Structure formats: structure tokens, C-alpha cells
Amino acid sequence: xxxxxxxxxxxxxxxxxxxxxxxxxxxxxxxxxxxxxxxxxxxxxxxxxxxxxxxxxxxxxxxxxxxxxxxxxxxxxxxxxxxxxxxxxxxxxxxxxxxxxxxxxxxxxxxxxxxxxxxxxxxxxxxxxxxxxxxxxxxxxxxxxxxxxxxxxxxxxxxxxxxxxxxxxxxxxxxxxxxxxxxxxxxxxxxxxxxxxxxxxxxxxxxxxxxxxxxxxxxxxxxxxxxxxxxxxxxxxxxxxxxxxxxxxxxxxxxxxxxxxxxxxxxxxxxxxxxxxxxxxxxxxxxxxxxxxxxxxxxxxxxxxxxxxxxxxxxxxxxxxxxxxxxxxxxxxxxxxxxxxxxxxxxxxxxxxxxxxxxx
Numbered sequence: 001x002x003x004x005x006x007x008x009x010x011x012x013x014x015x016x017x018x019x020x021x022x023x024x025x026x027x028x029x030x031x032x033x034x035x036x037x038x039x040x041x042x043x044x045x046x047x048x049x050x051x052x053x054x055x056x057x058x059x060x061x062x063x064x065x066x067x068x069x070x071x072x073x074x075x076x077x078x079x080x081x082x083x084x085x086x087x088x089x090x091x092x093x094x095x096x097x098x099x100x101x102x103x104x105x106x107x108x109x110x111x112x113x114x115x116x117x118x119x120x121x122x123x124x125x126x127x128x129x130x131x132x133x134x135x136x137x138x139x140x141x142x143x144x145x146x147x148x149x150x151x152x153x154x155x156x157x158x159x160x161x162x163x164x165x166x167x168x169x170x171x172x173x174x175x176x177x178x179x180x181x182x183x184x185x186x187x188x189x190x191x192x193x194x195x196x197x198x199x200x201x202x203x204x205x206x207x208x209x210x211x212x213x214x215x216x217x218x219x220x221x222x223x224x225x226x227x228x229x230x231x232x233x234x235x236x237x238x239x240x241x242x243x244x245x246x247x248x249x250x251x252x253x254x255x256x257x258x259x260x261x262x263x264x265x266x267x268x269x270x271x272x273x274x275x276x277x278x279x280x281x282x283x284x285x286x287x288x289x290x291x292x293x294x295x296x297x298x299x300x301x302x303x304x305x306x307x308x309x310x311x312x313x314x315x316x317x318x319x320x321x322x323x324x325x326x327x328x329x330x331x332x333x334x335x336x337x338x339x340x341x342x343x344x345x346x347x348x349x350x351x352x353x354x355x356x357x358x359x360x
Contacts, residue, residue: 025118039064039141040303043253044310045279046226047297050194052286052321058094058196058228059280059299059310066255066271068278068343074302077284078309086326088285094196095277100136100302101196103127104185110173110205115262116234120202121164123232127200128161130273136195139296140188141166145173148181154188175208179218182229182248186222196279198228200272201248205233205241205258219251224314232268232273233258253311285324307312 045058057077061069072091077084094101105124111116118204124141131137138154141164151166176241182201191351207214222229229252233242242258249256257268282299295318299309 029187040308041313042299042301042310044299044313045228047254047313047315049315053324055284057282057299059282060275061301068275070278075282077302078298078300086287088324088327090283091282093277094279094281097197097281098134099281100134101198102138102141102189102192103200104142104189106142106181106185106199106201107167108176109167109170110144110176111169111171112204115167116265117169119168119262119265123266125161125164126269127273132157142181142185143167144171144177144181146175147177148184148340153270176206178207179210182218186225186227189227190225197226201231203233203245204235205244210244215248216251219248220286222252229254230272231256234265236260287323287326289320289323290318292319300341
């Protein structure tokens with residue numbers, strides 16, 4: 001009978017192999033978490049101070065694929081790059097908050113959009129139906145080719161959706177003036193008070209008089225006015241020109257989408273609607289009164305082990321107001337405090353009992 005010899009280091013080697021495999025799994029998980037955190041982008045669309053001491057921030061958190069990330073916590077506020085602590089914070093999605101929105105759609109109607117315009121009109125109709133479910137929301141339409149036209153003033157979404165046949169191609173236009181149409185939309189939205197404001201642009205990204213700086217200036221104009229600027233680019237012939245739309249949306253702290261395919265236009269409108277509804281409406285209760293001076297706000301979001309910081313949003317003058325009460329201790333603090341108190345009381349009774357017990 002033969003006995004198989006077993007090396008004395010075999011169990012040790014086996015355990016080492018298991019530990020190594022576990023280490024690889026943990027490292028991979030941590031690396032994936034770090035990658036997710038690095039891929040997250042936090043866009044501070046705008047802040048509203050019409051209901052101080054409550055400051056409302058409209059925040060989009062996006063993943064690597066440009067899809068919205070929803071969260072009920074992990075947000076903090078910075079003012080002038082200094083974290084504000086002990087603030088009462090309430091987080092809702094835009095759909096939950098049911099806040100009204102005023103939105104202009106700026107649509108290119110030159111001949112290059114012959115194939116894409118029907119899909120864009122369908123997307124605008126779905127957008128209008130979505131806004132119709134949010135009380136007091138309004139939508140308007142501006143078309144442009146060689147010049148811009150206000151087809152529909154801000155009005156009830158369902159009524160505007162029925163007028164989309166007014167969006168007709170201008171076959172004779174040889175130049176396009178996109179930036180003029182966007183500027184007008186931003187200016188018109190300045191008059192909206194106490195509402196979220198947004199411009200949606202459907203375009204091939206070309207403007208006859210546009211320069212790299214002019215696109216960025218329009219994006220900055222939108223952000224300074226507290227207006228979101230989402231773009232859906234359709235570039236069947238010169239997809240590289242969509243870069244201008246990306247830069248414009250980036251300057252406005254908003255999201256740009258683009259495609260060369262007609263079939264993807266509808267999907268981009270669906271993504272836009274999802275982003276609009278999932279935008280975080282974060283209410284921060286400011287605990288210090290304003291001083292009438294300019295201040296810069298940023299929102300941070302905890303992604304994994306990292307705090308991802310949004311772009312800045314400037315408030316030209318923060319007025320005086322009655323400060324909010326600081327946030328109280330969290331509920332689990334009181335649970336631990338009561339539990340600790342009871343444990344201490346029990347220990348104290350035990351000590352007293354031992355001291356007062358019969359002596360031997």
C-alpha cells in the first residue's frame with residue numbers, strides 16, 4: 001500500500017492562495033469604486049434665493065455614460081470655497097418636488113435638418129406632455145435658420161404641443177444664426193421668477209458668425225442667468241461641429257448630447273426628459289444672514305470615498321434674512337445617547353449593590 005506524501009507547506013500554500021484571491025477581489029472592488037467616483041460629474045445648474053433662508057440648488061449627478069445618478073443624501077454646500085456645516089438639508093428629485101419650470105426649445109429648421117426635424121418634433125411633443133404634468137410649467141418654441149422666429153411664447157405645454165406643425169423647414173436659408181436664438185431665449189427666461197429655467201437646443205452646432213469664444217460666452221450667459229442649457233446635436237454631415245454645442249453646454253454647467261443618426265434623436269430626447277425629472281432639488285437652510293455682497297456657491301457630492309465638487313454658481317448679492325435653525329443631532333445620536341445612559345445607570349446600580357451587599 002502506497003502512501004501519498006504531502007508537503008508540510010501545502011496547507012499554508014492553500015491558505016495563502018485563498019488570501020491572495022480575496023485580496024485580488026477586494027482590490028478590484030475598491031478600484032471599481034474609485035473608478036465610479038472618478039467618473040461621476042456634478043453639475044450645479046443654478047441656485048435660487050427667492051425663499052431665503054432656504055437656498056435651492058438644482059443639481060445633476062451624471063455617471064460615465066451621461067446617465068443621471070439619483071441620491072437622497074451625500075450633498076453638502078460650500079460658500080466661497082468654505083464648507084457650511086450644521087445646515088438642514090432636504091433632497092428631492094425634480095419630479096417629486098413638483099416645482100414649475102419655464103422652458104424654451106430652440107430648433108434649427110434649415111434644409112440640413114430635413115431628415116432630423118420630424119424626430120425632433122416628436123421629442124418636443126413628449127417633452128411638452130411631461131411638463132404638462134408639472135403644475136404651472138410653461139414651454140415656448142423658437143425656430144431659427146437665417147434668422148430666429150418666436151413661434152410660441154411661453155404657454156401651457158399641451159397647447160404648445162398642438163402647434164408644432166408651425167415648425168417647418170426653411171429650404172432657402174444658406175446661413176444659420178443659432179446663437180441669436182439662444183440669446184433671445186435666455187433673455188426671455190430672465191423674467192421668470194421663482195421657477196426653474198431651461199433652454200433646450202436642437203442644432204447641428206453651426207452658426208454663421210460663431211467663434212469658439214462666442215459659444216462659451218452664450219453658455220456663461222445662461223449660467224449667470226440661472227438658466228440650464230441642454231443641447232441635442234444632430235450632425236449628419238459635419239459631426240465635428242457638434243463640439244461647439246458641447247463647449248456651450250459645458251460653460252452653462254449642463255449636459256450636451258449628439259448624434260449622426262436620425263434614429264438616435266428620439267433616445268436623446270428621452271434621456272433629456274429623464275435628466276430633467278431626476279435633477280436634485282436640494283434645499284439648504286442657511287444659518288448665517290447675508291451681507292449684500294457677492295458670493296460663490298458650490299455643491300459637493302459624496303461618491304465612494306471622494307467628494308466631487310460642482311462648478312461654481314455666483315449670487316451677485318446675498319441679502320439679509322432671518323437665519324434658519326442649525327440642524328439638530330441625527331436620530332442615531334439620541335439612540336446611542338439613551339443606550340449609553342442606560343448602560344451607565346446599570347453599571348452604577350451594580351457598583352452600589354456590590355458596596356452595600358453583606359460583608360463576609
